[in-house]
Amino acid sequence: MKPVSEFVELSKADHNRSSFRCGKPELDDFLKNQALRHRKLGVSLTQVLPALMPDSHDKSGINAFYTISPSLILRETLPAKMARKLPQYPVPVSLIAQLGVHIDMQGSGLGGVTLVECLKYLYGISKSYAAVGVVVDCLDADARNFYQHYGFKFLCKHQGKDRLYLPMGTVAQLY
Numbered sequence: 001m002k003p004v005s006e007f008v009e010l011s012k013a014d015h016n017r018s019s020f021r022c023g024k025p026e027l028d029d030f031l032k033n034q035a036l037r038h039r040k041l042g043v044s045l046t047q048v049l050p051a052l053m054p055d056s057h058d059k060s061g062i063n064a065f066y067t068i069s070p071s072l073i074l075r076e077t078l079p080a081k082m083a084r085k086l087p088q089y090p091v092p093v094s095l096i097a098q099l100g101v102h103i104d105m106q107g108s109g110l111g112g113v114t115l116v117e118c119l120k121y122l123y124g125i126s127k128s129y130a131a132v133g134v135v136v137d138c139l140d141a142d143a144r145n146f147y148q149h150y151g152f153k154f155l156c157k158h159q160g161k162d163r164l165y166l167p168m169g170t171v172a173q174l175y
Contacts, residue, residue, distance in 0.1 A: 006049075007047040007048060007049050007064075007066075007114075007117050007121075008047065008048060008050065009039075009045065009046070009047055009048075010031075010035055010036060010039070010046040010047065010048050010062075010065065012036055013059075014050070014059060014060060015048055015050060015059055015060055015061075015062055016059040016060065016061050016062065017031050017032045017035070017036075017062065018032055019061050019062070020032065020061070020062045020065070020100075020102060021102065021103050022100040022101055022102060022103055022106070023103050023106070024100065024139060024140075026139060027098055027099075027100040027139070028100070030067070030098050031046070031062070031065055031098070031100065035065075035067060035098075038067075043069060044067050044068060044069040044097050045067065045068055045069070046065055046066070046067040046098070047065065047066055047067075047068075047117070047118070047121065048062045048063075048064070048065040049062070049063045049064040049065070049110075049114065049117075050062060050063070051063055061102070062102065063101070063102050063105050063110065064099075064100065064101045064102065064105065064110050064111070064113075064114040065098070065099070065100055065114075066096060066098065066099040066100075066114055066115075066117070066118040067096070067097040067098035067099070068094055068095065068096060068097060068118065068121070068122060069094075069095045069097050070092060070093075070094060070095070070129065070131070071092070071093050071094070071095040071135065072090035072091065072092055072093065073090060073091060073093050073135060073155075074090055075087070075088070075089075075090070075091050077155055077156045077163075078091075078132075078133075078155070078165070079153075082132075082167065086132065091132050092129075092130055092131045092132065093131050093132055093133050093134065093135045093165075094122045094125075094126070094131045094133075094134045094135070094168075095134075095135050095136070095137075096115075096118055096122075096134060096135070096136040097137075099111075099114055099115065099118065099136075101114060111146060112150070115146075115147075115150055116174075119134065119166075119171050119174060120174075120175060122134055122171065123168070123171045123172060123174070123175045126168055126171075126172075131168055132167065132168055133165050133166055133167045133168045133170075133171075134152075134165070134166045134168065134171060135155065135163055135164065135165050135166075136152065136163070136164050137158050137159065137161040137162070137163050138161055138162045138163075138164060139161070144162050144164065147164045148164065150166075151166055151170065152164035152165060152166045153165055153166070
């Protein structure tokens, strides 16, 4: 599956969600069964990188996707140097809720491209929706290693998962 050149918002009419598989059942299930409902509810937004050629139903396959959502974190969970500058109440962050690459595209560097596109999108919206950083709750050790490779740092345990953090100032330096 060769991808098109840009990420677009997930659409029931345009994208074949049922053919997506990344090897992580939780991510596959989310994209197939929850992403559109979460968008409709205003919970999150999912962007996909469609395949170049449509399938027999005239829908594009999905090579990669990411899902983002606004969130809050307790300032006490942040590094002390950063936390002391912030107000005493929870502070806004952008959450990378999901990120996956189709199993046929894994090993091609598309995971890094997807993360970079996600961070670029989050940086763009941070100009009108304030966030002190980006957080991700890692599904497993593979996810933790992936995000740490790109500069995310361990923040805390959150609902049994490692929560990693990248300051928005670091994201801003990228763009």
